[in-house]
Amino acid sequence: MSFGFHFPGEAFPVLPGHSRAVGGRGMAKGRRQRGRGSGTGERAQLQRNEEVRCSNHDATHKLILSPNGKLSEHWAKGSANCPKTRLVQEMGSQNIVQIACGDQHAMALCRGGELFTWGQNTHGQLGVGSQTTLTPKPQLVERLKGIPLAQIAAGGAHSTTVSLSGAVYSWGKNSFGQLGLGDTKEKGESKKGIKITAGVHQSFVRCKENKNSYLNGIATLEDKEVDAWISNSKCRESIKKNIILIFSSEACINGSFLDKRDKHFKTSKEVSGIDMSEVKRFYEKISKNRTAYQEVQKEIRNLLPSLSPSPISPENFRVYLILPFLLQEKDGDSFLSLILLAQAILKLHPEGLQTLECLWSNLETSFFKELVNLYQSVSQQVLFEFFLSLITTGPGRLFNLDPAETGPLQILQMLYQVNSRTGFRVHESNFHIPQVREIINLCSWFNIATVLWKLSKYPCIFDRENKILVHRTECSFLSRTSPVSAANFATN
Structure with missing residues (x-):
């Protein structure tokens, strides 16, 4: 399936003007030209221990992602901007899992779910508004806060991401329809995406056909990890660090407890995509370890005031369904957190409140009753x-x-x-x-x-x-x- 200015041709390696797919069925967006088989740079998303070169005409700039998640950049040809490889200091405290480069902009996805962009912004390709045409330091893409991203890709002057549940978000230059969304920016079109790449004037989404694993991505809860939290009392600092990583992040919480029957690919205003029985099972597990549970409570309480009043995706609303069921203890901490959660809900804009009410109405009766009993x-x-x-x-x-x-x-x-x-x-x-x-x-x-x-x-x-x-x-x-x-x- 293709979008935008399209010429007959074949898919080639990710070079200026086109994209590639690696196995499976695909969906392309943007311009394609026959026989385009050479170019100056890559804009594929790469993972740890890899480097990615920005595709500006002299190919001077590249990003390097180390195995420990640290990001460096290098300018070749003796550029005055950065003649040697240097650590991106602004990202020093972040654990980076994916990077991507366009012509003059870059993207970095963090383990905690944050997406940062920097560079040229003449077409809004950074996703941070169009007030400035250049952002030399990494900036958080606030609009995608809370959405559990699976992958990122950068085109010439546009950017594309796909969430864990397959919703695709594109923004930036759209002269050839490479966003696949008409003239709309920063608004997703839900697809069962599992692999995306982008060219100068084109984006490509590989659609889910089998049980392929996602690329290195954000932190989400895993059964083995939770079991370690409960049983291992010798690694308290490591356990605390992992709990902070997940429960201080709206995106990591929203990316956990996904329905394993793939119903989460149908996430909408009516379908949350969450397996509520898994949420309940996690609570029953973690509440047995008082120390670990108190750390979870603490991070949830700290997170609640930062929840956005204007979510852009149904995936954002999962946190409002998950958290009450993790705050069932009859103690002051859970009591205070539920009050803070109520305040966060009431700050939602009218459209957001309607979406949440719709998701409540579609909860199984047993879970809806538990929710009522909690707030009663x-x-x-x-x-x-x-x-x-x-x-x-x-x-x-x-x-x-x-x-x-x-x-x-x-x-x-x-x-x-x-x-x-x-x-x-x-x-x-x-x-x-x-x-x-x-x-x-x-x-x-x-x-x-x-x-x-x-x-x-x-x-x-x-x-x-x-x-x-x-x-x-x-x-x-x-x-x-x-x-x-x-x-x-x-x-x-």
Whole structure:
């Protein structure tokens, strides 16, 4: 399948103007010319202990990736920019797993899932916006943050990546349709990709046909590694380092727990691509080792404030499904993390919230019920602490309800609405919170309007008796209140 300006011909080694495939079935994008069999440079993605030469006309620049994941660059012909091979200092702390070069730009994929680009940006080929035409130092491609990338490739003035679930993302120059996406930049087209390369005016995606392994890629959870975390108490520093690597990265989490039946290649707003039973199995394993589990909790808690409010791919949303099931411990750390997760969810833009609700609605009933129970438990704890503070500090507390405290209640109400749209798979009693009655009784003679106004935003927490109590309390309040106050209460 080809896209863009296309001449009859054959696929040749990756040289200026064309691309190549290595086995399997392929999809090409861009310009092809018959008999194009020579050129000045490569733009294939290469792995460790390899070098890749940028394809500028004098072929002076090349990147070198060492076996230990360190990146160096070299300018030939006595260039004043870099006459000798030098370590790319800006990437010194990163463990690089893949590199790629275009005409005047370069890409580097890190073990932790980050993608960095640098060089010329006249056509937006760096993926960092078009405000600047040159970026000499590696910059993080924020738009792809959280997407678990499998491979990267650089064309002449465009860039292409493919995720672990086969979604292809292209950006940069598109004069020959080499992006395969019309005029759209930085937006993916889902394909079952497992191998990509790129030419000056062309991109090539090899489609998945068999059980071929991916190239060296980002870190994801492996059973053997998890077993080592649990059983090996002598390598604590190494275990801690691996836990930090995976659970400090949204991309690494999103790339773990993928459905082994290849359903993750169908990831969409309706299909998460996650094997939730694997998530649960990991939690059951890791929670047996208190030290390792606390490290996981710590990294999750540190990660949550950095989650993007505007994800660009359904793959970004996996983290919102995975993390609650890793925070099931009845302790303060999990309690705080679930509150932070609720805040992150509520920061999502409306379209993102709709996608997440759709993914919730497609969870198996048992997992959806567990999710409801988690947020019901957190909401119950929030209201219990709220009740205790009312007793301690008095009615003034009602006017200072922290937004963090209402987050879990808002998520619980959202889950209730999803549940109602899907035929009440989970019984309503799972949403009820008994503490509501104590709060209403305590406040029935002062500031009751404020109490009811705040709590009535989350009707799912009231059982039948508490709904009747609320109604009676409202009637009592209105009967002894001036018409103006009553009108204000009704407006609220």
